[in-house]
Amino acid sequence: MSATSPTEPGARLKLVSGLLVGLYALITLLPLLWIIATGFKSSADAIAYPPKLVFEPTLEGYVNLFTTQTRQTPEMLAADPPTTWYERIVSEKGMVIAGPSRFGERFLNSIIIGFGSTFLSVFLGTLAAYAFSRYRVPLKDDLLFFILSTRMMPPIAVAIPIFLMFRTIGLSDTHAGMILLYTAVNLSLAVWLLKGFIDEIPREYEEAALIDGYSRFHAFVKVVLPQAATGIASTAIFCLIFAWNEYAFAVLLTSGTAQTAPPFIPTIIGVGGRDWPAVAAGATLFLLPVMVFTILLRKHLLRGITFGAVRK
Amino acid sequence: MRAFLTGLLRLRRGPWEMVASVLIGLGVFMLMQPFALVAFSYSFIVMLAGTVMFIIVSHFPE
Amino acid sequence: MPETVIERAAAATPAQIARPLRSLSDRALAWIFIAPTIFLLLAVNIFPLIWTIRLSFTNFRANRPNAEVQFVGLENYRRILTDPDVWATMQVTAHFLIATLVLQVVIGFALAWLINQKFRGNDLWTTIIVLPMMLSPAVVGNFWTFLYQPQIGLFNAAVSFFTGGDPAGFSMIGEVALAPWAIVIVDTWMWTPFVMLICLAGLRSIPQSIYEAAECDRASKWRQFVTITLPMVLPFLMLAVLFRGIENFKMFDLVVQLTGGGPGSTTELTSITLKREAFEKWRTGYASAYAIILFVAVFGISSIYVKALNKVKAR
Numbered sequence: 001m002s003a004t005s006p007t008e009p010g011a012r013l014k015l016v017s018g019l020l021v022g023l024y025a026l027i028t029l030l031p032l033l034w035i036i037a038t039g040f041k042s043s044a045d046a047i048a049y050p051p052k053l054v055f056e057p058t059l060e061g062y063v064n065l066f067t068t069q070t071r072q073t074p075e076m077l078a079a080d081p082p083t084t085w086y087e088r089i090v091s092e093k094g095m096v097i098a099g100p101s102r103f104g105e106r107f108l109n110s111i112i113i114g115f116g117s118t119f120l121s122v123f124l125g126t127l128a129a130y131a132f133s134r135y136r137v138p139l140k141d142d143l144l145f146f147i148l149s150t151r152m153m154p155p156i157a158v159a160i161p162i163f164l165m166f167r168t169i170g171l172s173d174t175h176a177g178m179i180l181l182y183t184a185v186n187l188s189l190a191v192w193l194l195k196g197f198i199d200e201i202p203r204e205y206e207e208a209a210l211i212d213g214y215s216r217f218h219a220f221v222k223v224v225l226p227q228a229a230t231g232i233a234s235t236a237i238f239c240l241i242f243a244w245n246e247y248a249f250a251v252l253l254t255s256g257t258a259q260t261a262p263p264f265i266p267t268i269i270g271v272g273g274r275d276w277p278a279v280a281a282g283a284t285l286f287l288l289p290v291m292v293f294t295i296l297l298r299k300h301l302l303r304g305i306t307f308g309a310v311r312k
Numbered sequence: 313m314r315a316f317l318t319g320l321l322r323l324r325r326g327p328w329e330m331v332a333s334v335l336i337g338l339g340v341f342m343l344m345q346p347f348a349l350v351a352f353s354y355s356f357i358v359m360l361a362g363t364v365m366f367i368i369v370s371h372f373p374e
Numbered sequence: 375m376p377e378t379v380i381e382r383a384a385a386a387t388p389a390q391i392a393r394p395l396r397s398l399s400d401r402a403l404a405w406i407f408i409a410p411t412i413f414l415l416l417a418v419n420i421f422p423l424i425w426t427i428r429l430s431f432t433n434f435r436a437n438r439p440n441a442e443v444q445f446v447g448l449e450n451y452r453r454i455l456t457d458p459d460v461w462a463t464m465q466v467t468a469h470f471l472i473a474t475l476v477l478q479v480v481i482g483f484a485l486a487w488l489i490n491q492k493f494r495g496n497d498l499w500t501t502i503i504v505l506p507m508m509l510s511p512a513v514v515g516n517f518w519t520f521l522y523q524p525q526i527g528l529f530n531a532a533v534s535f536f537t538g539g540d541p542a543g544f545s546m547i548g549e550v551a552l553a554p555w556a557i558v559i560v561d562t563w564m565w566t567p568f569v570m571l572i573c574l575a576g577l578r579s580i581p582q583s584i585y586e587a588a589e590c591d592r593a594s595k596w597r598q599f600v601t602i603t604l605p606m607v608l609p610f611l612m613l614a615v616l617f618r619g620i621e622n623f624k625m626f627d628l629v630v631q632l633t634g635g636g637p638g639s640t641t642e643l644t645s646i647t648l649k650r651e652a653f654e655k656w657r658t659g660y661a662s663a664y665a666i667i668l669f670v671a672v673f674g675i676s677s678i679y680v681k682a683l684n685k686v687k688a689r
Contacts, residue, residue, distance in 0.1 A: 009491040018493035024485060025502040028563065032505060034528050035517050047526045050541070124410050131407035135400060143412070145680055150419040152676040154624035156648045157665030160658060161422035161429070164436060184418035187411055216403055247512035247627035252653060266516040266631055276520050283513050294508040298501050302571045305507070306617070310575045310610065310686065329681060336674035343671060344468035352464065353455045356667050363674040370677075 035287070038280035046276045060089050061277025064270060065103050065285075069095040103282060106264040110286075112175055113260055114243040117182035122236045124183070125190025126228070130220055132191065133198040134206075144192070148307065151188035155248035163253060173254045181249055186239040189307060193238065196308035197231025198224060237293050238304040244290060261286050328369035335362030423669070430663035437656040450663035459639075460647065460664075466554070467644045471622050473558045474565070475615055481562065482569025483611065487603075489570075490577045500574075504567045511564065515631035518560050522546040522632075547633050553641050557629050561622065569614045576610030577603070609686050616679040620672055644668060 009017075038046050040057040063086045071094060080096075082088040090097055131137060132144065162181065163172070171177030201224060209219040225232075251263040265282045268275060294301070302310050319327035339359030342351040430450055434443045454460050485503065489496050506514065521529045525542035534541035546556040580602065588598045626645040629635070635642035635650075648668065652661035 014491050014493040017488040017491040021488050021499045025499040028503050031521055049525050051528050051531045127407035128411040131404040135404035137404055149673060149676055150415050152620060152672055154645060154668050154672055156626060156645050157669050158422055160652050160662055160665055161425040181418060184414050216400055241508055245510035262510050262512040265513050283517055286513055287509050290508050291505055294505055295501055302575055310572055333678050340671055344464045346465050349461060352461045356455055359670050359674050363670055366677045
């Protein structure tokens with residue numbers, strides 16, 4: 001479109017729009033920047049009044065996040081001087097490291113359950129989406145609506161019987177149980193999104209392959225899958241982000257071995273009041289991967305969050 | 313309006329879905345309104361009726 | 375000869391497995407592809423749902439699995455639907471819904487309209503605005519309690535900077551009058567971008583030629599906005615409102631971490647009540663009936679949502 005078009009917004013309107021949107025973006029960003037900044041503050045700086053914008057960065061929060069500590073007398077500290085940088089940070093407060101904290105385990109649980117359920121739901125979802133896209137399936141609309149409606153259910157309402165079911169068959173607080181549950185929840189999203197992506201691949205490609213003597217299954221593997229690769233990848237990231245962020249099921253159905261990070265991070269407590277730098281450090285490590293993925297995904301965002309209803 | 317009524321009589325999907333949607337909306341409003349406890353008590357029946365009706369009429373021909 | 379991972383996987387499939395797969399009929403293949411999905415959803419969603427319906431007619435308590443379970447008919451439903459306290463939590467939910475939807479639609483639409491003016495760098499700002507939406511509500515909600523701290527919190531400091539008030543003089547999550555707004559603010563911060571993105575898609579779907587034609591007819595900018603922009607975006611806006619409505623009706627993680635329903639029960643949304651009945655008071659039968667009521671409400675609105683969705687898709 002040329003710059004002289006009557007519908008092109010004027011330069012002043014553009015400038016004002018840019019300023020307003022930029023201002024809103026900064027306000028949006030502020031809490032997130034505050035989380036990251038608090039992670040690098042000392043405990044005193046974190047609760048200073050007025051809130052400190054300029055501070056001396058320290059890794060104290062991260063050390064507190066990954067370790068459990070006990071108080072030690074000055075004599076004992078002098079007798080056994082710290083050897084590493086993290087021991088030095090801890091000993092300045094008159095403490096020694098007693099051992100690793102639970103955070104590492106919980107983070108690992110998030111990774112295992114996130115990737116496990118993502119792999120399963122994308123695998124099953126691709127198969128189902130292909131069938132829904134290419135074959136005449138009886139009651140297709142009803143099945144698709146059924147699949148979507150399972151996603152709409154309130155998690156707490158579903159959690160009551162799932163809690164009883166898992167207790168009966170011994171799946172409560174296990175990785176397998178959580179992977180299965182998240183797979184079921186993500187499957188609806190995966191089927192709807194992938195169906196949209198596969199619908200967009202022209203049928204002629206497969207038909208050409210069929211004429212060349214490929215079987216249906218072979219054509220699916222060799223022609224459709226490579227064509228849908230981008231769609232499959234973005235679907236996978238959406239599933240991963242959902243499983244990564246999920247809280248309601250995790251807090252109700254896990255307590256120890258399979259607990260993920262979202263229910264764990266709010267329970268981080270320091271010595272004497274909440275250790276906000278440690279909480280912020282945990283939150284930063286937990287949120288940063290999603291922020292990176294969001295930036296990578298920005299072209300597919302709308303499609304993912306509306307079940308493929310809105311394309312752009 | 314005329315088309316709507318003939319659609320209802322001929323069991324067409326569009327107008328019947330509209331009726332079911334209105335019923336569901338009414339039920340949800342009754343569930344959350346601050347005016348009368350009686351309306352709250354009957355909200356569930358209305359929502360259930362609307363939802364069941366929606367499932368049935370979505371199989372009517374266009 | 376293109377060598378992709380998938381091709382190699384296909385080539386490596388043993389002949390014993392590959393041959394029967396190759397000779398399958400289309401119909402059989404379709405069912406083999408769909409069956410695992412349907413089976414899993416039946417096992418993890420529908421079977422539990424039926425179980426919930428059954429439990430909702432009993433006085434079962436999950437913390438006493440050996441106690442005798444009695445069939446109580448519709449008693450649970452009668453108690454919930456005549457309880458003024460449950461009614462009150464529904465109204466708390468309604469206030470939350472109305473406030474968040476109005477704010478998010480107004481701000482979201484305004485932002486989308488501004489971004490659609492195509493100024494330089496709009497992609498960058500859009501990406502930044504979208505960030506909160508993708509983050510874990512529980513973790514973010516938990517951190518917002520720190521921003522809301524009297525005196526030391528960033529939010530209180532910002533408010534006192536602009537109004538000149540005392541930053542220690544109010545507590546967003548501790549005061550009965552402010553707590554409902556505390557959850558509305560965080561929810562709006564998080565989910566306005568969702569409405570914004572959908573509105574933006576709506577705005578971008580309007581062909582430029584319509585505006586050009588209106589310009590030739592010398593229609594004023596305001597008239598163009600009312601007669602072209604608004605009606606064309608409305609189906610998209612409808613979709614956004616329904617979707618956010620469903621999500622906020624079952625809102626749990628964010629608010630649990632922010633206020634936990636308090637102070638008193640001023641922010642006790644209906645999902646939080648349900649969680650207390652089911653997993654703190656362990657009145658499983660009663661909670662199941664409650665869950666069914668919420669489920670029917672959500673399912674009903676979802677049906678309308680899917681209808682709206684198909685309409686937008688068909689455009």
